[in-house]
Amino acid sequence: MQLERILQSQGFGSRKECRAMIRHHLVTVNGEACANPFAEFSTTGLHFSVADEAWQFQAHATLVLHKPAGYECSRQPQHHRSIFELIPTPLRNRGVQPIGRLDADTTGILLLTDNGQLNHRLSSGKRNIPKVYRVGTRHPLTPESIANLLAGVQLHDEPAPVRAVAAEQIDSTTLRLTVTEGKYHQVKRMLAATGNRVETLHREQFAGMLLPANLAVGSWRWLSPDELKPLEQQ
Numbered sequence: 001m002q003l004e005r006i007l008q009s010q011g012f013g014s015r016k017e018c019r020a021m022i023r024h025h026l027v028t029v030n031g032e033a034c035a036n037p038f039a040e041f042s043t044t045g046l047h048f049s050v051a052d053e054a055w056q057f058q059a060h061a062t063l064v065l066h067k068p069a070g071y072e073c074s075r076q077p078q079h080h081r082s083i084f085e086l087i088p089t090p091l092r093n094r095g096v097q098p099i100g101r102l103d104a105d106t107t108g109i110l111l112l113t114d115n116g117q118l119n120h121r122l123s124s125g126k127r128n129i130p131k132v133y134r135v136g137t138r139h140p141l142t143p144e145s146i147a148n149l150l151a152g153v154q155l156h157d158e159p160a161p162v163r164a165v166a167a168e169q170i171d172s173t174t175l176r177l178t179v180t181e182g183k184y185h186q187v188k189r190m191l192a193a194t195g196n197r198v199e200t201l202h203r204e205q206f207a208g209m210l211l212p213a214n215l216a217v218g219s220w221r222w223l224s225p226d227e228l229k230p231l232e233q234q
Contacts (some may be wrong), residue, residue, distance in 0.1 A: 003029065004037035006057060011090030012050055025163045026051050028055075059130050060115040061094050062228055063087070065220040066211060067110040073101040087112070087220055099123055100206075108203030109134075111223075116167040117230060122207055126130040127234060128180040130165060131206045133187055136200035140224035148175065150168075153193035158183070162190060176204070205232055 001009075007018035007027065019025055019037040020138060028036060029041055039214045046057040067073075071083045084092050091112075099111040101123045105199045113119050120130055145171060152161030166178040179186060204211055208230060223231075 001041060002037065003027065003034060003039045003041060003045055004042060004227050006043060006046070006048070007050065009056065010055065011061075011093035013093070017157070021050060030133070044074040050139040055090075056222075058222070060113060061091055061096050062111065062113040062118065062223045063091070063096070063220050064209070064212065064215065064223055064227075064233075065112060066215045066217050067102055067107055067112045067220045069105050069107050071098060072104050073098045073110070083110070083112075085159050086218055087216075103188075106153075106203065108219070109206050109209065111206060111209070112220075122231065122234065123182065125183075129182075129234065130133060130178055130180055130205070131182075131203060131207075132176065132178045132205035133189060134171070134200075134202045134204055135177050135191065137173045137175065137191060138199050139195070140172045141169050141175055141196070145196060146175075149190060153190050155183070155186075155189050155193060162186065164190065167190055173199075207234055215225065 003022055003099060004015050004018045007021065008015050012018050012021065021035040023035055027048060027050055030046065037081060043057045048055055053209040064085060065083065067083060070080050071086070072078070072080045073082055073083050075082060075098055083098065087175040094114045096114045099113060099119050102110055103110065121127060146167050149167045152163035154161050162181060162183065163177055164177050168176040177187060187201060189197050206208055209227060
C-alpha cells in the first residue's frame with residue numbers, strides 16, 4: 001500500500017495532508033525516514049512514526065480506556081467533557097466509538113473500536129454480554145434486597161422484571177453486580193427498585209475482560225491480539 005494511503009487509513013488526515021507530512025520529513029517507516037508518499041509498504045507488522053510519535057498499523061482500532069468520572073461517552077457532550085478528549089486525534093479521526101456507554105459519573109473499563117461488526121455484536125442485548133460493576137450504595141444492603149436483585153425487579157417502562165446474573169455483597173454498602181442487558185441507567189434503576197440509591201458505580205469487567213490493573217485513570221491502550229480474540233468470538 002502507498003505510504004500516503006497508509007497514513008490516511010490510520011486517521012492522519014486526507015491524502016493531501018498525509019502527502020505533505022511525508023514530504024516534510026515527518027514520517028519514518030520501520031525506523032527509516034521516507035519522504036516519498038507513493039512508496040509501497042506491506043502493512044503486516046508495519047511500524048511507523050509521525051512527528052516522532054510511534055504507531056503500528058492496525059486494520060481496525062480497538063482499545064481499552066479507564067474511564068474517569070465527569071466524562072460523557074459522546075462526541076457532542078452536553079454537560080461534561082467528552083471521553084474523546086482522552087484519546088489521540090488519529091483515533092478520533094478513524095471514527096472509534098464506545099462499545100456501549102457509561103454514564104458521566106460512572107468509572108471503569110470502556111472499550112472503543114472502529115470495527116462496526118464487533119461493536120454491534122458486543123452492544124447487542126440479545127447476546128447477553130456480561131458486565132460486572134462495583135456498586136457503592138447510600139443505604140446498607142440487606143439479604144432481601146440481594147434476593148430481589150437476583151430474582152428480578154420491575155423497572156418503569158420494562159415489560160418484564162430485570163434480574164442480575166450475580167450479586168455479591170462486599171460490605172454493608174458495597175455490592176459486586178453482574179448484569180447482561182444494557183438498559184438505560186440499568187444498575188441505578190435496579191437498586192432504586194429495591195429502595196436503595198447508587199452513590200458510586202465502577203465497571204470492573206466487560207465481556208469477560210477485566211479492567212487492566214496497570215491502566216491509570218484516564219489512560220488508554222490498544223487491545224492485544226490475545227485480548228481481542230475472545231471478544232471477536234462472542
